[in-house]
Amino acid sequence: MKQFLLAAALIAVPAAGFSTFQVYVARANAATNAPAASLGDLSAFAGIVTDVQGIAAKGDLTGAKTRIKDFEIAWDRGEKGLKPLDPDHWHMIDEAADSALTAIRADNPNPQAVGDALTALQASLVANPVVTK
Amino acid sequence: MTQASFTIAETAPMDPTAPMNRVPKVTVDFWLIKLMAVTMGETAADYLAVNLGFGLTATSLIMTAVLIGALVLQFGQKRYVPWSYWLAVVLISIVGTLVTDNLVDNFGVSLVTTTIFFSAALAATFLMWFRSEGTLSIHTVYTTRREAWYWLAILFTFALGTAAGDLVAEKFGLGYMATGVLFGLIIVSLAFGYFFLGLDPILGFWLAYIFTRPLGASFGDLLSQPTQYGGFGLGAIITSALFLSAIIAIVAYMTYSRDGEEQTILR
Structure with a gap:
């Protein structure tokens, strides 16, 4: 004891x-x-999502799947550094990214669902989240 | 018969010499390599899950199968052989990280829950180990059953260390630097307790074993994370390769020096 x-x-x-x-x-x-907690400059991530949106809008969902992999790798790579800066915002983006990846990687991806998920992901990146605790 | 032969008989009946301990003595190079195995476990788990593109679930299943193979090898040695022992530790480190990541990311289990669960699992392991063997000594692991308790405890210390370290980092918004400093201070304090305040060696060993997990992981993150997030930007591949080489070098030295080997001693 x-x-x-x-x-x-x-x-x-x-x-x-x-x-x-x-x-x-x-x-x-x-x-x-x-300054208050902030993830800082996320424009590199937003840029990739804009790319993916453009490719998906042309109907090339296979191309979109390839390009969004770059987002996934960059996002996961930065996790340990980014998350502590603003965990709530980080989780919000992470969930939006998961939804977008799931939509694009579906066996028969639905263009409408993919578009919506990408819009939501883009919004989560620019949003200054008001998180209710 | 003399006192000496009576002592030996208690350790190993009907055997003129005490059996070899199947796990290593705790030396400076033990902690050095343990810390590096942890660092590598963290970065290699990240690399396998993210860069190879198998996804977290498939990676976890593959690595678990590899770990089981390594443990079969290790149990087959019946004595301490550095390469097989440390191979098992490195793989447990990787799988322990993947298990926690899986529970949190795929199953939505909170870090608070995993921390409590693995604490309870580790406590239960020690309790059953003690009930079954009458000792928790790491110097008398000379039966397969004792070795099984030993590895089960090791697995849970890794899982607990991962969960607790992530919990502290996330809940308090600490970066990997601050997390590393915090757990480094705790380990220094435990070492002080062991050397100067009479902290029990077995208790101290297992506590230090838990806390070296988050310390090593923070160090791995510091080296591998991109420079814009305050890391050294080496990336997961180079960091993992660097530590793997260092581990192999130390294991080669240990194999040569044989200073981790010991005969079982009574406690």
């Missing part, structure tokens, strides 16, 4: 110290009017 208490203390002390430091830094940032 004593051992478990010792272990708990050994974990809690650095965790508490770290949290205190984080809160202190957050306060300092808030005081110096740092």
Whole structure:
């Protein structure tokens, strides 16, 4: 029992110290009017989606499937760096991207569904989300 | 008969020499290679799932099959052989990451749930291990049953470390840098406890084993993530290849030095 208490203390002390430091830094940032949480410049992602939309609009859903793979790779590659910046917005885009990928990769993709999903994905990228917690 | 032969008889009845431990002694190179195996597990899992295009589910199934093959090899050794032991650890690291990613991404299980679930699973494993063997010692793993407990615990520490690390990073919006610092501090604190405050070696070992998972993963992310997100931009392939080479080099050295081998000792 004593051992478990010792272990708990050994974990809690650095965790508490770290949290205190984080809160202190957050306060300092808030005081110096740092920008609110934001994923930053997403134009590279929006550019790929615009491409996919253009290809899909011509009826070339196979081409759209190839191009959206670039989006998927870039998006997944950036996950670890992007997500912490604004987790809520990140999840919103991630869900929209999943829907778009599912629509395009369906066995018989429905052009209407693909178009709608891409529009939603594009909107999620530009939107400054108002997330209800 | 003397005291000494009585001690040996307790470890291994009817055997003049105590059997070899099937898992390695915990040395500096043990932790070094464990940390690198974790780092590689994280980046290789990302690479396999994202770049190869098999998708998360297919990748998980393939890697699980490979892991089972590696474990069959490892159990067949009946003693500590560095390449087969560390191959199993690297694969457990990859599969552990994939399992957690799968639960979260495909099945929508929250990180809070997975963290609690794997904590409970690990605690249950230790409890049953202790009930069955009367010890949790990692120095007396000389039967297949004990080795099975050992690997089951290892699997859950990886899954728990992944879930807990992701949970902390996500809930508190910490980047991989901050996550790495946090878990690094916890490990330093545990080491301090072990060396100076009498923290139990077995408890300390397993706790450090859990926390090196998020520490190694943060380090892997730092190296592989694109520079615009504060990483070193090495990408998943180069990072994985780099660590794989280092792991192979250390395993070669371990095979040569044989310093991880030990005879079972009574605790």
